[in-house]
Amino acid sequence: MGTLSQFVRRAARPLCLLVLLAVLGAAGPATATDTGDLLGLSLEALMQVEVVSASATARPLDDTAAAVYVLTADDIRRSGARDLPELLRQVPGLQVARINDHTWAVSARGFNGPFANLLLVLVDGRPVYDPLYGGVYWDAQNVPLWNVERVEVVRGPGGTLWGANAVNGVINVITRDAASTRGSYVAGGAGRDERAYAAAREGVSLGERGDLTLYAQGFDRNVRDWNESRGGFRWDRRLGAARLSVNGEVYDGGAERQSYFASLSPPELALNEDSERFDGAHLAATLRRGDEHDGWWFQAYAARDGRKDDLRRSHSRTEAVEMRRARRLGRHGLTVGAGLREVEDTYDGSFTVSFDPRHERVYWYHALLQDDIALTDDLRLSLGTKLEHTPYTGWEYQPSAQALWRMTPRHAAWVAASRAVRVPTRAFSDATIVQDVLPGSPPTVVRVVGDPDAETTGVRAFEAGYRGRPVDVLSLDLAAFYNRYDHVNTLENGTPFPETDPAAHTVVPLVLDTQARATAVGAEAVVAWQAARRLRLTVTYAWLRLRARPDAGSDDLSNVRVNDGSNPQQQAGLLVRADPAPGVELDGALRAVDGLPALGVPGYVDLTARVAWEPVPGLTVSLTGEHLAQTHHREFAVVGPTDVVGEDVPRTVFARVTWAP
Amino acid sequence: MKRGNPTRMLRRRSWMLALAAAVLMLASGPARGQGVVATEYAVKAAFLYHFAKFIEWPESVGGPSPAVVTLCVVGVDPFGDALDELTARGVEGLADGTRVEVRHVSDLAPREGCHIAFISNSERSRLARHLAQAVTGHVVTVSELSGFAEAGGVIQFVLEDGKVRFWINRGAAEREGVRLSSRLLALARIVGDSEMPER
Numbered sequence: 001m002g003t004l005s006q007f008v009r010r011a012a013r014p015l016c017l018l019v020l021l022a023v024l025g026a027a028g029p030a031t032a033t034d035t036g037d038l039l040g041l042s043l044e045a046l047m048q049v050e051v052v053s054a055s056a057t058a059r060p061l062d063d064t065a066a067a068v069y070v071l072t073a074d075d076i077r078r079s080g081a082r083d084l085p086e087l088l089r090q091v092p093g094l095q096v097a098r099i100n101d102h103t104w105a106v107s108a109r110g111f112n113g114p115f116a117n118l119l120l121v122l123v124d125g126r127p128v129y130d131p132l133y134g135g136v137y138w139d140a141q142n143v144p145l146w147n148v149e150r151v152e153v154v155r156g157p158g159g160t161l162w163g164a165n166a167v168n169g170v171i172n173v174i175t176r177d178a179a180s181t182r183g184s185y186v187a188g189g190a191g192r193d194e195r196a197y198a199a200a201r202e203g204v205s206l207g208e209r210g211d212l213t214l215y216a217q218g219f220d221r222n223v224r225d226w227n228e229s230r231g232g233f234r235w236d237r238r239l240g241a242a243r244l245s246v247n248g249e250v251y252d253g254g255a256e257r258q259s260y261f262a263s264l265s266p267p268e269l270a271l272n273e274d275s276e277r278f279d280g281a282h283l284a285a286t287l288r289r290g291d292e293h294d295g296w297w298f299q300a301y302a303a304r305d306g307r308k309d310d311l312r313r314s315h316s317r318t319e320a321v322e323m324r325r326a327r328r329l330g331r332h333g334l335t336v337g338a339g340l341r342e343v344e345d346t347y348d349g350s351f352t353v354s355f356d357p358r359h360e361r362v363y364w365y366h367a368l369l370q371d372d373i374a375l376t377d378d379l380r381l382s383l384g385t386k387l388e389h390t391p392y393t394g395w396e397y398q399p400s401a402q403a404l405w406r407m408t409p410r411h412a413a414w415v416a417a418s419r420a421v422r423v424p425t426r427a428f429s430d431a432t433i434v435q436d437v438l439p440g441s442p443p444t445v446v447r448v449v450g451d452p453d454a455e456t457t458g459v460r461a462f463e464a465g466y467r468g469r470p471v472d473v474l475s476l477d478l479a480a481f482y483n484r485y486d487h488v489n490t491l492e493n494g495t496p497f498p499e500t501d502p503a504a505h506t507v508v509p510l511v512l513d514t515q516a517r518a519t520a521v522g523a524e525a526v527v528a529w530q531a532a533r534r535l536r537l538t539v540t541y542a543w544l545r546l547r548a549r550p551d552a553g554s555d556d557l558s559n560v561r562v563n564d565g566s567n568p569q570q571q572a573g574l575l576v577r578a579d580p581a582p583g584v585e586l587d588g589a590l591r592a593v594d595g596l597p598a599l600g601v602p603g604y605v606d607l608t609a610r611v612a613w614e615p616v617p618g619l620t621v622s623l624t625g626e627h628l629a630q631t632h633h634r635e636f637a638v639v640g641p642t643d644v645v646g647e648d649v650p651r652t653v654f655a656r657v658t659w660a661p
Numbered sequence: 662m663k664r665g666n667p668t669r670m671l672r673r674r675s676w677m678l679a680l681a682a683a684v685l686m687l688a689s690g691p692a693r694g695q696g697v698v699a700t701e702y703a704v705k706a707a708f709l710y711h712f713a714k715f716i717e718w719p720e721s722v723g724g725p726s727p728a729v730v731t732l733c734v735v736g737v738d739p740f741g742d743a744l745d746e747l748t749a750r751g752v753e754g755l756a757d758g759t760r761v762e763v764r765h766v767s768d769l770a771p772r773e774g775c776h777i778a779f780i781s782n783s784e785r786s787r788l789a790r791h792l793a794q795a796v797t798g799h800v801v802t803v804s805e806l807s808g809f810a811e812a813g814g815v816i817q818f819v820l821e822d823g824k825v826r827f828w829i830n831r832g833a834a835e836r837e838g839v840r841l842s843s844r845l846l847a848l849a850r851i852v853g854d855s856e857m858p859e860r
Binding site for chain 1: 747784
């Protein structure tokens with residue numbers, strides 16, 4: 001590639017954003033949004049303030065019979081995180097490990113890995129997992145965090161409401177309502193691992209026709225050249241008593257990477273420098289009336305995502321419609337719902353990795369029913385099930401029973417029993433991935449092959465928890481669980497067979513199967529203490545013990561062990577949030593994470609610190625240091641040749657300037 | 662790799678340009694919204710602060726304008742961080758000297774010393790008891806429970822057309838021995854008792 005084109009490539013993004021910034025800089029004033037500003041208003045003016053709820057789908061979390069953790073817009077800003085998975089490190093009970101600059105392994109309650117697929121990630125109710133393998137490409141689904149209202153994380157099964165893949169948890173990212181983002185926002189920055197960063201947002205009122213917000217974000221990192229640009233809009237308006245919300249986004253990015261390249265001639269298995277590009281877009285519309293107890297909700301969306309590198313080129317397209325209706329009938333709160341999703345994908349692979357068939361179009365449809373019963377004023381029971389028809393395994397049911405007892409307004413306890421499933425994905429049934437090539441005549445190719453008859457991985461989960469606020473300055477959140485998994489992934493030895501394409505060789509197949517069981521026991525605790533008016537401390541702790549064992553008849557040797565030992569047994573965190581002087585914010589996060597014995601990754605201590613200063617209202621300058629404890633450390637290792645290669649996580653420091661007049 | 666190709670690059674950047682153009686058009690357009698928008702509970706917290714300024718309490722509870730107005734939240738607190746801002750400002754003293762202290766309580770017994778009580782939605786079943794206790798303690802009760810003002814509560818928040826409004830039950834205020842300023846009454850919708858809660 002030429003030096004000039006390289007320069008143009010790097011300059012184009014910041015340039016476009018600069019134009020945007022210039023345009024926005026000329027735009028008008030913003031509007032008050034927090035209590036501090038509102039206190040200055042007269043009663044009459046207060047009565048003219050339009051209110052927006054954080055989200056119409058948000059439940060009062062104190063009343064949820066599940067292990068829930070919420071990151072507010074304030075938490076997100078003060079975390080200093082640039083990327084969604086980095087932010088998720090703050091959530092107790094999640095396992096977040098950075099594999100390399102733009103790849104993360106994220107899971108809840110175990111089974112972590114580069115292709116972790118037991119955690120469901122939703123952005124405004126829209127699932128963002130890749131249909132081919134069922135996990136999330138975090139570099140592609142990198143929601144601009146300054147545009148997020150809140151992130152709700154449910155640990156434990158969420159299959160009844162959210163469906164397949166919500167086996168061990170659900171992450172719901174809720175972006176900001178257009179009406180709450182009127183005015184301008186611009187941000188810029190750079191850092192030790194970042195050549196340039198720019199972001200902008202402009203929100204305008206369209207009067208009777210609601211509110212429209214446009215936003216864009218771009219960055220160029222210098223570790224592995226990860227770069228990305230992203231832009232989108234959101235339009236919110238009232239339609240009679242209902243609210244309509246339409247949003248869309250386009251993204252485009254790329255990164256240098258290493259990948260294993262297999263061939264029949266020497267070198268049989270080579271680690272090649274490669275570069276990866278990814279792009280995509282989505283358009284979603286939501287219409288809702290009332291709330292989650294009494295009202296209805298309708299959503300339609302279309303999304304497409306693509307990725308390509310030297311080994312493959314893949315594309316997927318999803319279109320879906322979904323609706324829910326909630327009604328209160330005496331002591332019962334009934335919710336019914338239904339949905340249909342069409343997923344189409346194409347995968348053009350290589351000798352190293354390929355899919356057969358290369359193209360597929362499938363349909364998913366579901367119905368759900370839930371009854372929220374107020375047994376007494378303080379005791380609530382929730383019963384429900386989802387019935388989902390999957391293209392690979394037919395009908396799946398995911399029932400749950402949850403009870404919440406509000407002992408006093410300050411103390412609540414809950415128990416839950418549920419079943420959730422992870423349905424085999426295309427990667428599981430149709431993929432072939434070369435693991436090794438042994439020279440010889442003919443050469444031998446060790447290859448992982450999918451099993452079209454793979455079974456659904458299911459979990460039966462039993463959970464209990466307590467949430468309380470014994471005194472005003474102290475809040476507690478405790479959860480414990482016992483999970484039994486059946487049909488857990490294994491690799492079985494297949495019968496060798498000859499193949500002639502592209503040249504004669506013998507294939508030793510390793511068949512992806514589900515001949516193992518696992519049990520997981522764990523507990524998570526969060527203690528938040530408002531030590532002084534300007535000092536808040538949060539201590540988190542999570543303990544997990546996962547044991548997998550192959551069924552009789554399975555000859556899996558490695559995969560089961562990896563499942564066992566690829567999750568830290570203990571994780572502890574301390575979050576400090578201080579406001580030492582007016583306009584100055586000081587934040588720190590200290591985490592200690594156990595090692596991953598099966599992957600040979602030692603435990604580590606990680607420190608993140610952020611200092612922010614607001615010299616004039618609206619202008620904020622901040623400096624964030626990430627991974628400060630060591631110059632670099634390893635968080636994950638990928639065993640065997642796959643298309644992901646693990647690297648050390650380096651120490652970094654970056655600066656941000658934001659202007660929201 | 663094929664990444665130096667300018668046509669491809671232009672195609673990739675084209676949405677950025679389109680976006681910039683769209684912003685330009687919007688920014689130069691005539692109608693720019695000046696309305697203030699905020700989250701529901703931030704607004705309600707600000708209302709509670711104003712109530713503290715426009716209510717006079719009897720001498721027995723430090724009136725007519727107590728040095729510190731104690732705002733109690735009964736039941737599950739829906740405000741998030743919104744009330745913290747009130748306290749932070751309140752303790753340092755607001756422009757007009759009204760100081761607000763926030764407490765979380767489970768009932769309105771006189772020992773709690775509440776001047777204003779926000780009764781959360783979690784308290785529907787205990788409403789009658791709270792209202793009875795409020796009368797003896799001269800507590801101004803505020804809630805967003807439907808039918809609250811008619812049931813004997815003093816101030817009820819309602820959402821009308823996306824804006825926060827409040828209803829006042831004057832009889833209830835009189836029973837509690839507090840005086841509401843005429844400015845407050847002028848902005849409220851006045852309602853009367855429809856059914857008295859069991860005493």
